[in-house]
Amino acid sequence: MKNISVVSAFSVYDSVEELSSETRDLMAQAVEVRKQAYAPYSKFRVGAAILLDNGKVVLGSNQENAAYPSGLCAERVAIFQAGAIYPNAKILKMAISATADAKELSEPIPPCGACRQSIAEYEIRQDVPIEIYFMGAVGKVCKSDSLKNLLPLLFDKNFL
Numbered sequence: 001m002k003n004i005s006v007v008s009a010f011s012v013y014d015s016v017e018e019l020s021s022e023t024r025d026l027m028a029q030a031v032e033v034r035k036q037a038y039a040p041y042s043k044f045r046v047g048a049a050i051l052l053d054n055g056k057v058v059l060g061s062n063q064e065n066a067a068y069p070s071g072l073c074a075e076r077v078a079i080f081q082a083g084a085i086y087p088n089a090k091i092l093k094m095a096i097s098a099t100a101d102a103k104e105l106s107e108p109i110p111p112c113g114a115c116r117q118s119i120a121e122y123e124i125r126q127d128v129p130i131e132i133y134f135m136g137a138v139g140k141v142c143k144s145d146s147l148k149n150l151l152p153l154l155f156d157k158n159f160l
Contacts, residue, residue, distance in 0.1 A: 006152045011143040012108075019141060023133060026051055026095040027141065029059060030074075034097050037061040037074065043101035046074035046109070050082050052089040058082040075115035079122055090126045094119070096134040105136030116151040123147045124156045 013019060016027050026049045034047025039062055046062045060078025064071040072080075075096060082091060098109035111119065111134065123130045129146035144150050 008144075008149045008152060010149070011145075013141040013143070015139065016135070016141055019133070022051070023093065023095065026057065026093060027097060027133060027135065029057060030095040030097040031137075033059040033061045034074070034099065035061075038063045039101075040064060041066070041068070044098065045101070046096065046098040048074040048078040049095045050078050050091055051093040052082060052086055053092055054086060054089045056086060056089065058085065073112060073115050075111050076118050079115075079118055083122065090128050091122055091130045092128075093131040093133065096132070097137065098134075099137035104138060106139035108135050108140055108142040110134050110142070110150060113151075116147060117155065119147045120151055120154045120156060124154075 016024050019027065029049040030047040033049065034045050037045035037047065039045050041064050048060045050058045052058065058078050058081050060074045060081060062072065062074045063077060082089065096111060099105045119130060123146065132144045132147060132150065133141055135141040148154065
């Protein structure tokens with residue numbers, strides 16, 4: 001038997017003010033699009049903004065459905081839209097902001113497992129790491145230099 005150790009490292013900023021102007025603007029767009037979330041069931045609103053290598057920004061907010069599995073998280077709305085509209089562009093950065101109607105979340109909220117797997121597909125396909133920034137409504141911002149940091153033992157096309 002052999003043991004392996006998996007270590008993830010994140011940069012933590014005390015606020016969005018510590019981010020570069022480009023990343024701060026991207027996060028501001030994620031915060032703004034979060035307000036457009038359709039979340040009548042969970043009351044949990046998420047916004048995502050993706051910066052592509054062609055300079056375009058693609059936005060997404062979570063979209064729920066009474067048949068719960070039919071909804072989509074903000075990250076997947078944005079990443080699938082980017083793939084559909086700009087299929088040859090590479091994703092450089094993703095900014096995510098989340099909050100709940102009942103309380104303002106101040107802890108960084110990372111992507112769910114399904115979103116991590118979807119982001120992994122794009123990062124593996126483009127063979128370029130995607131910087132991922134995530135936060136609650138206010139407060140600290142976490143940065144992962146790559147999706148592989150959030151999902152170190154990822155499942156990809158090489159297993160098929």
